[in-house]
Amino acid sequence: MRFAALAAIPLAASRVAHAQSTTDSVDAMVAKVTGGAPLKTGRVKLELPQLADNSNSVSLKVSVESPMTSTDYVKSIHLYAGKNPRPNIANFYLGPRAGRAQIATRIRLAATQRVLAVAALSDGSFYSGAADVAVTGAACYDGS
Amino acid sequence: MEIRIAIQHPMETGFRRDATGHEIPKNVINAFSCRYNGVEVFRAEMGSGIAANPYLDFYTIADASGELIFDWTDDSGQTGSERASIVVSG
Numbered sequence: 270m271r272f273a274a275l276a277a278i279p280l281a282a283s284r285v286a287h288a289q290s291t292t293d294s295v296d297a298m299v300a301k302v303t304g305g306a307p308l309k310t311g312r313v314k315l316e317l318p319q320l321a322d323n324s325n326s327v328s329l330k331v332s333v334e335s336p337m338t339s340t341d342y343v344k345s346i347h348l349y350a351g352k353n354p355r356p357n358i359a360n361f362y363l364g365p366r367a368g369r370a371q372i373a374t375r376i377r378l379a380a381t382q383r384v385l386a387v388a389a390l391s392d393g394s395f396y397s398g399a400a401d402v403a404v405t406g407a408a409c410y411d412g413s
Numbered sequence: 414m415e416i417r418i419a420i421q422h423p424m425e426t427g428f429r430r431d432a433t434g435h436e437i438p439k440n441v442i443n444a445f446s447c448r449y450n451g452v453e454v455f456r457a458e459m460g461s462g463i464a465a466n467p468y469l470d471f472y473t474i475a476d477a478s479g480e481l482i483f484d485w486t487d488d489s490g491q492t493g494s495e496r497a498s499i500v501v502s503g
Binding site: 275280291325326327330348350353354355358359360361362363364366367368369370371372374376377378402 | 414426428449452454455456457458459460461462463464465467468469471472473474476492
């Protein structure tokens, strides 16, 4: 038991360091999308299970409050998981022809974390929404 | 109109190793698009954070009869395509 606990310490430490560096890179990735414009919270609803027991496939639904008219619509939606080895999960590009700014997919999560969605609107504004997911069996690192 | 598509693809992350310990190269569908009567209505850029056999569920306004064409490309350069006809009445 004691051996196991000792072995776990350096592993946990390295994962924390990795997570911090990728969280920084999420900020950089978001800044690239917004071009430095303010990121407001709200309008973006991100739905994920609170607990993911199969992190190789986690259902995700993102929707943005928007009339989706030719003058007021959502241009793109960007998804980030800061603790994944590659944080930018996906970018979706839509337009007024979508009628509804809502997308569902299935994602991988490497660890318990907050997932972030950023929406770019046609008027040049940016909104974000987030959801916390507890992961019990991590994807990406294991051999399965 | 809701469109749901699931594509059979391993979405290899590049982090896995095969039985002999060799790295399996990253190979994910990185680009997906949906055209409706020739006009792009939806496009996705995807990474290894999308689960294997990627599933996408999105919307478009059904304003005319015609054809939906779905195209995708993976990291190895392999492309795929699927089409669906739609009839809009009234």
